[in-house]
Amino acid sequence: MNPATREFDMIVIGSGTCGATIARDLSCAGKRVLMLERGGNAPLKETLGGIVRIADQVKLGAGTLGTVRALTAGGSTAMYFGVVNDPPLDVFRALGIDLAGDFAAVRAELPIAPLPDALLSPQARHLADAARSLGHAWRKYDMLVDASRCASGYAYDAKWKARRYVEDAMRDGATLVVRANVERILIERGKAVGVVYRERRTPFGSTPREARAPKIVLAAGELASPQMLRGCGIEGIGARGFYCNPGYAIYGLVRGLRGTDGFVGCMGGELEDGIELGDANVVHAIHRPMMLGGMHLRHLRSFPETIGIGVKVEDTLSGRLHPDGRFDKQLGPDDLHKLDKGKRAAVEVLKASGARHIVDFGVTAAGRVGGLLQIGEHVDANLETSVRNLHVCDGSVIPDAMRGTPTLTLLCLAHYLSRRLLAP
Ligand SMILES: Cc1cc2nc3c(=O)[nH]c(=O)nc-3n(C[C@H](O)[C@H](O)[C@H](O)COP(=O)(O)OP(=O)(O)OC[C@H]3O[C@@H](n4cnc5c(N)ncnc54)[C@H](O)[C@@H]3O)c2cc1C
Numbered sequence: 001m002n003p004a005t006r007e008f009d010m011i012v013i014g015s016g017t018c019g020a021t022i023a024r025d026l027s028c029a030g031k032r033v034l035m036l037e038r039g040g041n042a043p044l045k046e047t048l049g050g051i052v053r054i055a056d057q058v059k060l061g062a063g064t065l066g067t068v069r070a071l072t073a074g075g076s077t078a079m080y081f082g083v084v085n086d087p088p089l090d091v092f093r094a095l096g097i098d099l100a101g102d103f104a105a106v107r108a109e110l111p112i113a114p115l116p117d118a119l120l121s122p123q124a125r126h127l128a129d130a131a132r133s134l135g136h137a138w139r140k141y142d143m144l145v146d147a148s149r150c151a152s153g154y155a156y157d158a159k160w161k162a163r164r165y166v167e168d169a170m171r172d173g174a175t176l177v178v179r180a181n182v183e184r185i186l187i188e189r190g191k192a193v194g195v196v197y198r199e200r201r202t203p204f205g206s207t208p209r210e211a212r213a214p215k216i217v218l219a220a221g222e223l224a225s226p227q228m229l230r231g232c233g234i235e236g237i238g239a240r241g242f243y244c245n246p247g248y249a250i251y252g253l254v255r256g257l258r259g260t261d262g263f264v265g266c267m268g269g270e271l272e273d274g275i276e277l278g279d280a281n282v283v284h285a286i287h288r289p290m291m292l293g294g295m296h297l298r299h300l301r302s303f304p305e306t307i308g309i310g311v312k313v314e315d316t317l318s319g320r321l322h323p324d325g326r327f328d329k330q331l332g333p334d335d336l337h338k339l340d341k342g343k344r345a346a347v348e349v350l351k352a353s354g355a356r357h358i359v360d361f362g363v364t365a366a367g368r369v370g371g372l373l374q375i376g377e378h379v380d381a382n383l384e385t386s387v388r389n390l391h392v393c394d395g396s397v398i399p400d401a402m403r404g405t406p407t408l409t410l411l412c413l414a415h416y417l418s419r420r421l422l423a424p
Helices: 017-028 048-054 089-094 100-109 122-133 162-171 225-230 284-293 333-352 407-422
Strands: 010-013 033-037 055-059 066-070 175-178 180-188 191-202 205-212 215-218 246-253 267-271 275-279 306-313 356-360 390-392
Touching: 010 017, 010 191, 017 033, 017 162, 017 215, 017 407, 033 162, 033 180, 048 055, 048 284, 100 407, 122 267, 122 275, 122 306, 122 333, 162 175, 180 205, 191 215, 215 225, 215 407, 246 333, 267 333, 275 333, 306 333, 333 356
Parallel strands: 010 033, 010 215, 033 175, 215 390
Antiparallel strands: 055 066, 180 191, 191 205, 246 306, 246 356, 267 275, 275 306
16 A cells, blocks of 8 residues: 555654544544554563563763654554543633643543552552651552453553543544654645655555645654754744753662552652652562663562662753754753652652662653643644644644653643634
8 A cells, every 4th residue: 555645634653642642533524534653563561571672762961861662653652651630721721722621521531540559569569658757759650551451460461541432433434554753744835744754564664645635733752843843943942941850760679568560650659859758669670671681680580579660851942953953952950850869859758768789770761752842833833833724733732830750741732722613
């Protein structure tokens, strides 16, 4: 099938949370949708091999700071933890975007709740006890987890993933082309009319292709979309720098602890100053490559006794997105001060849990990257750019004021854009 020879009403670039949701909404309404996805479509598995196949590390600065995304059908939800924060409705309202109805619809459709106690891993409970003993308001977070699918405890498949919406869209007639790396958006007389992409059929070669449609939605994710928009001549992207929510993952060993796989990130607490501590008890499949990569061999051998805590801080906008797509950020003194404060608090919690052999990975792990695009500047309240018929909907347009986990907000934003695209 060559999409160049077919007619589409819309092309969606990227099949992550936003791309999949929009493709589903529009195909369900009878629109002919083409989804172009850079990654593959292999069944997702939370195994070392499965993770290595889809994980893409992106460097954010000269040092070790980096972040990770998943390149696959369904995007980063293939690897995410399923922790959700409510969308900041007032922040969006101030930008002319009312997400209240979409939020109510998402809540009605998806299982969103804190985990029942029975699904908390022994490590998560032990960490919570230690944090509370020090006076932290350690609480359970909402999760996008279907607890009815966890009869035998933790289950990767119980987490909602955008891949389900990709499959729904395809059932309703949408076309998915995987290993299709969109390189350029075609613009004619100020309007987006199609895309140029390379389809990789073998590990050694790719074929250039073109597809056309009267509407294009750029949903390639927070790291890819800003750069692609620059290629469309949209100015001022990244002029204020970017943020990346850097943090630490810190681990210790508690003798006699009988840890199991569990839902990482399910609990946590906030310190003042935009510093957050959280449960970092990753599953065995992730623990192994992490400890091996950090050469923490004692921890590598002792998964059941490993206990983990994460630190995440709100950093200031700084750094650059270079013309060649490289990110470049140095954390400032305020950011480093917060990281240090968070780390000291986290180590205190681990010590209170009885942990010994406490190790960390340095400031290597950043979270969500944002601040490069602005609603009201690079896209309007319809999420449309100055290039007509080119919309952007993904993590790149989340306002600076929101630093929590983005999935619920992105689901709402995607439904919001679908409604606009379907409006007569
Ligand atoms: C380890 C990890 C844990 C996380 N935990 C949580 C959590 O607990 N809660 C939460 O809310 N969020 C979490 N997130 C973040 C969340 O998964 C993402 O923010 C969200 O999925 C972003 O959705 P998106 O639509 O913006 O983009 P993505 O899901 O990143 O999708 C973008 C898609 O576009 C594709 N693409 C990129 N470039 C191109 C191109 N040139 N051509 C074609 N396709 C392209 C990619 O392959 C990808 O499939 C986590 C992320 C990671 C990596």
